[in-house]
Amino acid sequence: MRILTIALVLCFGFSAHFATAQFDQFTSSFTNTEVGIHLMPPLPQPGQSVTATLSDYRSGSVGSSIEWSLNGEVLETSQNQREITFTAGADGQSQLLEVLATNNTGATELFQKVITPHYLDIIIEPQTRVPDFYHGRSLPSIGSLVNATALVSGEYLNAPDLVYTWRVGQEVIEGGPVSGRNKVTFTTPRGKNFTLSLQVAKRDGTIIANRSLAVPSVAPELVFYEVNTLHGMSKVAINNSLALIGNSVAVRAEPYYLDSRIYNNPMVAQWKVAGVTTETANNPYEATIERTGASGSRTSLQFHVRDTKQVLQGAQGTIQVSF
Amino acid sequence: MNRTLFIIIGAVLIVVLVAVWVYVLFFSNSPTSNTPEFADLDMGVNTDTVVIPEPTITTEPTVDVTGPEQIRQLTTKKVVGYQEVRFSTTSAPLAYYVESGTGHLYSIDLRSGAEKKISGTTIPNTRHAAITPNGAYVMLQSGSGRSAEFIVGQISTTSPSLTTGTIAEDISDFTAAADNTFLYAVQTNSGTIAKRYYPISDTSETLFTVPFREAIIDWGLAATDTHYVYPKANSQLEGYLYAVENGELRRLPASGYGLTAKGTDTGVLFTTLTSTNYQSYIHNVPSSTVSTAALFILPEKCVSSVQLTDLLICGGNLLSDTSRQSLDQWYKGVTTYEDGLWEIDTITGTASYLMDITSATGRNVDIHSLLTGYEDRYLYFINKADSSLWLFDRNPTN
Numbered sequence: 001m002r003i004l005t006i007a008l009v010l011c012f013g014f015s016a017h018f019a020t021a022q023f024d025q026f027t028s029s030f031t032n033t034e035v036g037i038h039l040m041p042p043l044p045q046p047g048q049s050v051t052a053t054l055s056d057y058r059s060g061s062v063g064s065s066i067e068w069s070l071n072g073e074v075l076e077t078s079q080n081q082r083e084i085t086f087t088a089g090a091d092g093q094s095q096l097l098e099v100l101a102t103n104n105t106g107a108t109e110l111f112q113k114v115i116t117p118h119y120l121d122i123i124i125e126p127q128t129r130v131p132d133f134y135h136g137r138s139l140p141s142i143g144s145l146v147n148a149t150a151l152v153s154g155e156y157l158n159a160p161d162l163v164y165t166w167r168v169g170q171e172v173i174e175g176g177p178v179s180g181r182n183k184v185t186f187t188t189p190r191g192k193n194f195t196l197s198l199q200v201a202k203r204d205g206t207i208i209a210n211r212s213l214a215v216p217s218v219a220p221e222l223v224f225y226e227v228n229t230l231h232g233m234s235k236v237a238i239n240n241s242l243a244l245i246g247n248s249v250a251v252r253a254e255p256y257y258l259d260s261r262i263y264n265n266p267m268v269a270q271w272k273v274a275g276v277t278t279e280t281a282n283n284p285y286e287a288t289i290e291r292t293g294a295s296g297s298r299t300s301l302q303f304h305v306r307d308t309k310q311v312l313q314g315a316q317g318t319i320q321v322s323f
Numbered sequence: 324m325n326r327t328l329f330i331i332i333g334a335v336l337i338v339v340l341v342a343v344w345v346y347v348l349f350f351s352n353s354p355t356s357n358t359p360e361f362a363d364l365d366m367g368v369n370t371d372t373v374v375i376p377e378p379t380i381t382t383e384p385t386v387d388v389t390g391p392e393q394i395r396q397l398t399t400k401k402v403v404g405y406q407e408v409r410f411s412t413t414s415a416p417l418a419y420y421v422e423s424g425t426g427h428l429y430s431i432d433l434r435s436g437a438e439k440k441i442s443g444t445t446i447p448n449t450r451h452a453a454i455t456p457n458g459a460y461v462m463l464q465s466g467s468g469r470s471a472e473f474i475v476g477q478i479s480t481t482s483p484s485l486t487t488g489t490i491a492e493d494i495s496d497f498t499a500a501a502d503n504t505f506l507y508a509v510q511t512n513s514g515t516i517a518k519r520y521y522p523i524s525d526t527s528e529t530l531f532t533v534p535f536r537e538a539i540i541d542w543g544l545a546a547t548d549t550h551y552v553y554p555k556a557n558s559q560l561e562g563y564l565y566a567v568e569n570g571e572l573r574r575l576p577a578s579g580y581g582l583t584a585k586g587t588d589t590g591v592l593f594t595t596l597t598s599t600n601y602q603s604y605i606h607n608v609p610s611s612t613v614s615t616a617a618l619f620i621l622p623e624k625c626v627s628s629v630q631l632t633d634l635l636i637c638g639g640n641l642l643s644d645t646s647r648q649s650l651d652q653w654y655k656g657v658t659t660y661e662d663g664l665w666e667i668d669t670i671t672g673t674a675s676y677l678m679d680i681t682s683a684t685g686r687n688v689d690i691h692s693l694l695t696g697y698e699d700r701y702l703y704f705i706n707k708a709d710s711s712l713w714l715f716d717r718n719p720t721n
Contacts, residue, residue, distance in 0.1 A: 047576055090611065091574055119574045121563040123535045123554050132467040135623070136654040137537050137555035149514075149535045151563075153574040182534075183513065216559045223655055230424035231401055232450060232467065236708060237656040256655070 037099060037113040043209050044088040046117040046153075053083045054099050054111065064103040071096055088117040092154035119153035120209035122198060126188075128220075129263040131254050133235050139218045140188040143311040144259040150182040150198055152209055162208070167197040179203070188217050220258040222303060222317030227252050227286060242301075244323035248290040253303035255285075255315045262307040268314065272302040291323050298322045385436040393719050394683050397431055397703075401710035404452025404461075405703060406499065407696035416696060418703065420712055421452035426463050428454075428478065428485075433701065433714075444485040446474055454478075455503040460522040461485070462497055462505050473497070475505070475522050488525060492518075501544045510536050517567075519546045531570040541586055544627070551575075551586040558596055558651050564606075566591075576613060577606050581650050585622035589633040590669025592622050600645040605672040617674035619645045620667060621653075621660075626693035626702075633670045636677070636702055638662035638690025659708055661687040664715060678715065688713065 040051045054066060068078040070086055078084040089095045094116040102108045125147040126140040140146050148166070156162060164181045166173040173184050177199075188194070197212040224238040227250035242249065255263060269284035270277060280287050289301060301321050306314025386397055401423035408417045408430070415434040419441065422429065426446025431438045442461075450471070451464040458478060465472045473494050476485030490507075495515070497507035505520040515533040517540060520526075533540075533552050541551040550567040554560070562582030564575045577584065579595025586592070591606040603616035620639040628634035640662055643649075652658040664677035680688050689707040696703065702715040 090576070119563070119578075121574070121578070122561075123537070123563070124560050125535060125537045125554075132471075134654055135539070135555065136651055137557040137560055139557060139559060147536075151534060151574075157572060157574075213561065218559075223657065225656070228424075231710075232424070232448060235656045235710075236659070239657065 036111050037097060039113065039115065043207065044115065044117050045119055045209075046088055046091040046093075048088045048117065049085060050088050050115070051083060051085050052097055052113070054101070056101065056111075064101045067100045067102075069098045069100070088115060091117065091119055093117075118156060118209050119151075120198065120200060120211045121151040121153070122196065122211060122213060123149045123151070124196075124215055125149065126257070127260045129255055129258045129260055131225075131233070133233070134256075139216060139257045141220050141257045141259060141313055142188055142190055142217055143313055144188050144257075145185055145261075146188055146215070147183065147185050148196060150200065152200055156200075156208065161203055163201045163203060165199040165201075167195075169194055177201070191217060193217055218257050220255050220305075220313060220315035222305075222315045223254050223256060224301075224303075224317065224319050225252045225254060226250070238319055241320040241322060244289070244291055244321055246291075248288055249321075250286060250288045251301060251319075252283075252286045253305070253317065255305050258305065258315060259307070259311045259313060262305070262311055262313065266305050267308045268304060268306040270304045272300075272304075274299045275302075289321060293323075295323060384438045386431050386438055388431070388433050388436040388714075391719050392683070393717070394678060394680055394713065394715050396684075396686075396706075396711055397714050398712040400429075402705055402712040403449055403710070404454060404463075405694065405705075405712055406454035406456060406458070407694065407701060407703065408454070408456065408458035409697055410458070412697075416701065417458070418701075418712070418714070419454050419458055421449060421454070421461065421463065423710060424449055426452070426465070428461060430458075440483060441478060442476070442485045443483045444476065444487070446476075446487075451497075453497055453499040453505060455499045455505075455522070456501060457503050459503065460499075460505075462490075462499070462507075462520075464494070464497075469493075473507075475520070475525075477522070490520060490527075496540060498542050500542075500546055502546070504546065506530070506542050506546060508538070508540055512536075514538075515540075517550070531567050531572070533565075533567075533572070539583070541584060541622075543586075549586065549588065551584055551591060553582055553584055556581050556583045556650060556654075558647050562595070564591065564593055575606055576611065577604070583622045583650070585625040585627075585635060587627050587633055587635060587669050592616060592620060592625060592635055592637075592667060592669060594619065594622055596647060600647065601650065602645070605667075605669050607670060614672045616667065616672050618665070619643055620665065620674075621650070624660075624662065624690050624693065625667070626695055628666075628699055629695045629697070630699045633668060635667040635669060636693065636695060636699075637665045637667055638688075638693070638704065639665050659687070659689040662690040664690075664702070 035056045038053045038055050044050045066080050068075040068084050094114055097113045099111040100108055126138045127145040128138040128141055130138040160180050163177045163179050165177040166184050168186050173186055193214050193216045195212055196215050199207060199210040201207045226234045233252050271280055271287045299321050300318050302318040304316045397418060402420045403423045405420035408419050415432050418431040418433055420429055426449035428442035429438055430441050446463045446465050448466045449463050450467050452461060454461045461476045461478060463474045473490045474487050476487045492509045495508050495510045497505055500506050507518055509516045514535055515538040517530040518527045519530055530546055537555045538552055539555055543550050552565045552567055554562045556562055558581040561580055564577035564584050565572045566575055577593045581596045582593060584591050584593035589608050594601050594603045601619055603620050604613050605616050606613050618641055620637045625635045625637035628636060643660055661681055663679045666675040666677060690704045691707050692705040694703045700717055704713050706713060
């Protein structure tokens with residue numbers, strides 16, 4: 001019985017530690033029993049709304065009057081509030097948040113927190129296909145490679161010795177924190193989106209910024225464009241149907257967001273005219289169709305591109321050609 | 324008796340006729356050079372004045388640039404680059420433009436409308452071009468993607484050909500600067516390098532570096548001006564705005580999904596997605612504050628005023644689609660805009676309507692690649708739908 005009791009006490013004692021370890025280490029205010037000012041978010045970005053909480057539940061602090069001040073200016077509307085909301089300052093500009101607690105005996109205690117907000121930008125650069133004229137950024141697709149670049153603003157912009165901890169979902173990239181590694185490459189996991197997290201710290205362990213963002217993952221899609229021998233590919237897409245005016249027309253199929261490795265070496269790149277597979281010349285993504293029948297006819301033009309071995313993604317699309 | 328008489332009479336007549344013919348042939352007066360022979364039967368004095376007009380042979384086509392219309396289409400050719408060139412403050416402004424596909428260079432005299440081919444040097448598959456303001460140099464992109472080549476040509480005033488050289492770098496974007504150099508961006512494995520090219524000495528220098536590849540650079544008018552940099556836009560990816568001053572990147576308080584931007588010396592117009600649609604904002608540089616713009620404007624459809632440093636001239640429409648996918652669809656060419664012309668004050672955030680192009684011309688125009696000319700008199704832009712060059716004249720009666 002004694003042994004059982006000791007074992008139960010030990011189990012309960014350790015389980016509390018395990019329980020707290022399940023919580024996201026980036027937001028630990030709930031389990032943080034340290035006396036002082038706690039911020040949510042703990043590392044705010046410039047201009048971000050911040051909630052500050054005075055965490056002091058000692059018996060001697062019951063009934064204390066509380067006075068908040070920001071940069072030496074007393075916040076009149078927050079008298080005796082344990083929680084206030086304010087706006088973080090500009091990039092790199094420190095703010096001093098103070099709480100003066102006066103208990104029933106007249107003893108005072110001052111708590112201080114310095115907030116120096118920095119931007120932590122994470123630039124997502126998917127290695128997927130978009131045409132050269134496309135002014136926008138491509139999107140990740142399942143199995144495609146993504147480059148991510150982190151930029152911390154202000155004094156840390158080009159700092160070479162910061163420590164970066166990258167996570168895709170719950171998996172830590174490169175096995176753990178890496179010094180100077182503000183660029184990483186990873187494979188887009190399955191699902192419609194995934195979470196990319198980053199924590200940036202100094203060499204002494206002081207965390208200076210952290211961030212999580214949801215990154216989408218999309219299916220590749222085909223858009224068709226007419227190709228002119230003189231002017232090149234049109235920048236106006238063919239919307240579902242194309243009228244063949246002359247005797248022939250060249251059509252390019254652009255597989256937006258297709259993994260670049262597949263685009264450069266597709267396992268399947270197939271054109272079909274009226275359901276019949278057609279051979280193309282040099283460029284597998286371009287087909288020239290010629291008028292053969294009488295005017296007033298209509299036929300379908302279909303393109304299919306796919307990888308069947310490695311990345312397992314593809315796209316398929318059809319337009320109608322009238323002549 | 325009768326037969327003999329007839330023969331004698333006949334012979335006499337023949338002799339008389341021959342004598343008359345000989346006289347007319349050899350002894351009559353020669354016609355004057357102005358007298359048409361076929362018409363002069365010498366039957367009387369011809370007092371009609373006959374004038375044969377000289378045929379008019381037109382060697383140069385003309386563009387209709389006269390008249391009271393404020394807006395006019397300058398070309399039917401597809402244009403990949405253009406510039407307003409003035410050789411003096413009093414000389415006629417010329418619109419130089421480069422034809423898509425051929426790289427041929429033309430000029431249009433904006434007073435007379437005369438169009439002239441400046442260079443017939445063919446640069447195959449010309450896709451983009453930039454011309455220096457002094458009209459002396461042109462930079463052209465031949466081809467696209469990894470096979471693109473970048474050629475710099477010196478424009479001759481005496482012969483219709485270019486003297487060309489190449490820039491052997493992986494250029495992703497280029498423009499002409501106000502000091503007649505070229506600014507261009509080079510993609511590397513780790514980011515983007517912004518450079519300036521001096522066509523006279525055929526040398527380059529690095530201006531600044533951007534630590535990511537997929538960068539859009541909103542170039543200032545000169546290499547030493549403030550440039551703005553942001554990641555290429557996508558409605559599903561977050562973008563961030565940076566100012567580049569003296570070669571250093573500085574983060575601005577502007578970020579969001581689908582971010583695009585256009586800056587002046589005193590303010591930046593930027594557009595991002597809210598929870599449901601796109602919204603435009605003004606970042607005031609001196610006060611470092613952000614306010615909501617008067618209407619939704621795509622920054623790519625804007626250009627800085629030459630005379631007023633806090634003014635943007637933009638294409639836009641109050642009824643433009645601002646839905647979540649609208650920007651991505653426009654980039655893909657799936658949708659088009661029907662633009663009018665607006666002025667945006669980047670200090671106050673107010674907008675003024677300049678012209679309803681659709682009403683004035685009966686055409687829907689999707690404005691991009693704007694440029695303002697000398698003293699903001701002329702505004703130029705390309706219609707994305709057909710790549711034709713257009714002109715807006717603020718003072719058409721002058």
